Amino acid sequence: MSALAAFALASALHAGFQLSVTVIVYPVLGDRRDEEWRAAHAGHSRAIAPLVAVVYGALVVTGGLLVAAGPDAAGWLALAGAVGALGLTATAAAPTHGRLTDRDDALVSRLLVADRWRCACAVGGAVAAVVAVATGG
Incomplete structure (x- = not known):
């Protein structure tokens, strides 16, 4: 299987x-x-952590392999989507989660907005990756 x-x-x-x-x-x-x-919130955090580790781990490992292989333009766009989603997780979603020990409507709203943006990045990156594969990337 190719990178x-x-x-x-x-x-x-x-x-x-x-x-x-x-x-x-x-x-x-x-x-x-x-x-x-x-x-x-505590139950959510415990339950989702292993899945996040697997999904993000797969994305980071295969992304590194793709960078090493030298992607085409669509491949770079796909990587940018993944980096955007991971960056939003690290800079917005995860820190907001950390502050949500008690319910705070402003923080919940901030989390939901950050989450929608990282969803857009993830979906956009996946579409670009499929285009890269389809065009022989």
Whole structure:
């Protein structure tokens, strides 16, 4: 399997994961009442951490292989989408999660906005990766 094909698969996995978080997981978490927040947020964090490690790990490893292989323009665009999503996670989503020990509507709103942007990056990157594979990248 080529580095591009492996990265495209990892990007598709990442996009599916991110869409699930954006469309299902975060809306349910965001609807929790004040008295439910701590337990719900802690449970979410524990449950999702192993999946994040696998998905992001696959994206980073295959992305590194793709960079080493020398991607075409669509491949670089796909990598940019992944880097955007990972960057938003590191600079916006993860720090906001860390501050959400108690429910804070402003922080929940900030988390949801950051999440929508990283979803857009993940889906855009996956589309670009599929285009790169389809065009012989």
